[in-house]
Amino acid sequence: MDARLQQERDRAARIAFTTEGFHASVAEIYEKLVDREYGSVKEDVKSLIKDLRDIIKTIEYDEDF
Secondary structure, eight states, X not given: OOHHHHHHHHHHHHHHHHHHHHHHHHHHHHHHHHTXXXXXXXXXXXXXXXXXXXXXXXXHTTOOO
């Protein structure tokens, strides 16, 4: 297999893994908000924001995701 092709597949896998985690986090946040679990949802939101900021930093430094 071509090395470049493998790099692109690995990159796609990292992106998929990361975004699947975001989907799971948002679903958990939704459920906690519906159940009025405000104390624990606050930490979940902070964690999601941190993860999203990390993506912004990666993009700003022109690093490959």
